[in-house]
Amino acid sequence: xxxxxxxxxxxxxxxxxxxxxxxxxxxxxxxxxxxxxxxxxxxxxxxxxxxxxxxxxxxxxxxxxxxxxxxxxxxxxxxxxxxxxxxxxxxxxxxxxxxxxxxxxxxxxxxxxxxxxxxxxxxxxxxxxxxxxxxxxxxxxxxxxxxxxxxxxxxxxxxxxxxxxxxxxxxxxxxxxxxxxxxxxxxxxxxxxxxxxxxxxxxxxxxxxxxxxxxxxxxxxxxxxxxxxxxxxxxxxxxxxxxxxxxxxxxxxxxxxxxxxxxxxxxxxxxxxxxxxxxxxxxxxxxxxxxxxxxxxxxxxxxxxxxxxxxxxxxxxxxxxxxxxxxxxxxxxxxxxxxxxxxxxxxxxxxxxxxxxxxxxxxxxxxxxxxxxxxxxxxxxxxxxxxxxxxxxxxxx
Numbered sequence: 293x294x295x296x297x298x299x300x301x302x303x304x305x306x307x308x309x310x311x312x313x314x315x316x317x318x319x320x321x322x323x324x325x326x327x328x329x330x331x332x333x334x335x336x337x338x339x340x341x342x343x344x345x346x347x348x349x350x351x352x353x354x355x356x357x358x359x360x361x362x363x364x365x366x367x368x369x370x371x372x373x374x375x376x377x378x379x380x381x382x383x384x385x386x387x388x389x390x391x392x393x394x395x396x397x398x399x400x401x402x403x404x405x406x407x408x409x410x411x412x413x414x415x416x417x418x419x420x421x422x423x424x425x426x427x428x429x430x431x432x433x434x435x436x437x438x439x440x441x442x443x444x445x446x447x448x449x450x451x452x453x454x455x456x457x458x459x460x461x462x463x464x465x466x467x468x469x470x471x472x473x474x475x476x477x478x479x480x481x482x483x484x485x486x487x488x489x490x491x492x493x494x495x496x497x498x499x500x501x502x503x504x505x506x507x508x509x510x511x512x513x514x515x516x517x518x519x520x521x522x523x524x525x526x527x528x529x530x531x532x533x534x535x536x537x538x539x540x541x542x543x544x545x546x547x548x549x550x551x552x553x554x555x556x557x558x559x560x561x562x563x564x565x566x567x568x569x570x571x572x573x574x575x576x577x578x579x580x581x582x583x584x585x586x587x588x589x590x591x592x593x594x595x596x597x598x599x600x601x602x603x604x605x606x607x608x609x610x611x612x613x614x615x616x617x618x619x620x621x622x623x624x625x626x627x628x629x630x631x632x633x634x635x636x637x638x639x640x641x642x643x644x645x646x647x648x649x650x651x652x653x654x655x656x657x658x659x660x661x662x663x664x665x666x667x668x669x670x671x672x673x674x675x676x677x678x679x680x681x682x683x684x685x686x687x688x689x
Contacts, residue, residue: 456506456565457488463594464489464504467601472608477501480552487550491604493557494611503550504597506563507542509535513569535572536579543589551588559588561600567593 464473468491477490479501490501512535519527539562546560562583564570570593573579583589592600 456508456563459565459594460489460504460506460563460597463597464491464601467598468605472605474501477503479503479550479556483549485549487546487560490556491601494608500554501556503546503556503560504563505546505550505560506565507539508565509538509542509569510566512538513566513572516572517568532576535569536576539573539579539591540582540587543583543587543591546589547587559584559590561597562589562591563597564591564593567595569593570596 461475471492473489473491475489476486478484478486479490487501487503487505489504491504492499493502494500512531516528516531516535519531543562546562550556551558551560564573570591573591580591583591
């Protein structure tokens, strides 16, 4: 209401201003009107202010009520929505549980069948492996027994020597012919000592023997290997010296017993059946020099001895060819003489063949022409056969 009055007053002020602007009245009247308007505005101002206050309170109350209504509506809506969502979620959970149960049943069934199949296959494989392991254990026991027997054999010096001798004999047998070497040869008369094997070098009247003896000092070699495994320099040096002294002793034994020029060569061969031991000896160049210089002994392993024997075999072939050269020359000389005689005989035969050819030519030429002439006469003038035959007989006579 107050707002409407204020608006009316403002309109009146505007109309008055327009009126006074259209009319040219006195200033006193205008001032009076203005004072009246000012007085009215002063009276209306508190009313306007009160009205504005009440209007603000009403607006605030209306806004608060509106907010409360909206809050209640939102709470109701949220409750409805939450209820709907809960129902939907509950139904989804039930459906998911059903699906999961179905999937679990399917997976369990497949897993059970697959697991049973895999377990069966694994059990079969494990059984097979266990069977193989059992068989391998049996073989290992047999092998262990064999190794134990081999250790017993190798622990006996005499038996070790026999093994080395057998290996040496196999190498000689595979490379040389039986005429090129001998076994258990006595090279020094009156000593009764015989070398295991001796290679026969061709000589003028009788062969010259190359003594080859096998030695198998396995104990000292094993001690050296054990020292290498421990990595102790002192033990390695000690074992190396022991190997060196043992090899020198073996070389001295061969040199004193079996080297006897001119029945033998001025050197012998010490055969070591183990390549590792031979490699250890060759690694010590000073030891090789001492063996060759002081004892006239060359050391050989299985591979080295085979190569040496192959070279000897080629040398034996060369010597055999040299011996047979004179025999071949004599054979060629006799063949030459026989060939000269054969040429003379062949020449005589040629002369005889040429004479026989001339006789055949005479027979074929002259006699054939005469016979053909008689035959033509028979065809032209047929006569008594008896006369023809008699004429031909008389001509032949």
